[in-house]
Amino acid sequence: MLDTIIYDTGATPAVFVLCLGVSMLLGAVIAAFHSYRNRSSKNFLMTLVLLPAIVQSVIMLVNGNVGTGVAVMGAFSLVRFRSLPGNSREIASIFLAMAVGLATGMGYLMMAAVMTFIVGAVSIAIVAAPIGQARELERELKVTIPENLDYADIFDDVFASYSNGAQLVRVKTVNMGSLYELVYHITLKDRKNEKQMIDDLRTRNGNLEISCGRISEKVESL
The missing domain is CATH 3.30.70.380 (Ferrodoxin-fold anticodon-binding domain)
Structure with missing residues (x-):
């Protein structure tokens, strides 16, 4: 159920398009979870929608090349995803979007979906709880x-x-x-x-x- 859809033969164009669509769909779900009782700019929500698809595309491009993969991860560590100071909830949403992109880039679509909905449900429960x-x-x-x-x-x-x-x-x-x-x-x-x-x-x-x-x-x- 949680297996990858990408095998040793590599990703076909149809698989790439499927992963791309799932990435953007899950990105939209992450943006919806992030917007719950929270004020965010349109630019930040757009970033949450597109970030999983971007990460997924990069991971599929370097699939099987360890050296290139390490170099790409090093480049990601230098990227600032925001120009204004963000709070911890925004950082968590960005990391979730990146994790979803990594999962879909490796073909684990069901795992990415399960992770998105579980983390999103927990975040909504915490926000709705009478804490603070x-x-x-x-x-x-x-x-x-x-x-x-x-x-x-x-x-x-x-x-x-x-x-x-x-x-x-x-x-x-x-x-x-x-x-x-x-x-x-x-x-x-x-x-x-x-x-x-x-x-x-x-x-x-x-x-x-x-x-x-x-x-x-x-x-x-x-």
Whole structure:
């Protein structure tokens, strides 16, 4: 069932076209899996569709020539598949597309299909699972206060009412030293009370600038 369709006689034109079609079809499936609850550019999705076919074509061209195969793999190691920083999910999709291309290039079409659907199903299950949902309530809060206001514990009661935890992570002076900007990382109890929390903070800081937003995530690049 998982045997290759390419034998010692080499690949015929019909086999090559079949492998090429399967490669692009599985590439489209990989692109669909990658797009699940994820924002990607059209160029990147096009790369995921075409990459298995490109790798498959190269592998079939060097089939049986060990030296050429090693040289091609060395060339692949020098290629950058992206010009912008990518996250770990994009890297995983690229490696999956390359693995599918290697499998189809050697004639293991059923193995490539099984690998694609198993890895894709696992990735969707992980994305859909309630993992990391606590971060949905995490916020980075920036509060500006006058320089004569003691910020040590002035907002503790407000944070106790509206959050499950608050940590002061940074303090800096602004406006020629006449103001302080306090940066907190907080975990809200309920997103519906976010506006009320900001209103309560405004009564403490003299109605100066306050901003509250998601904590910026580090790029999970490899």
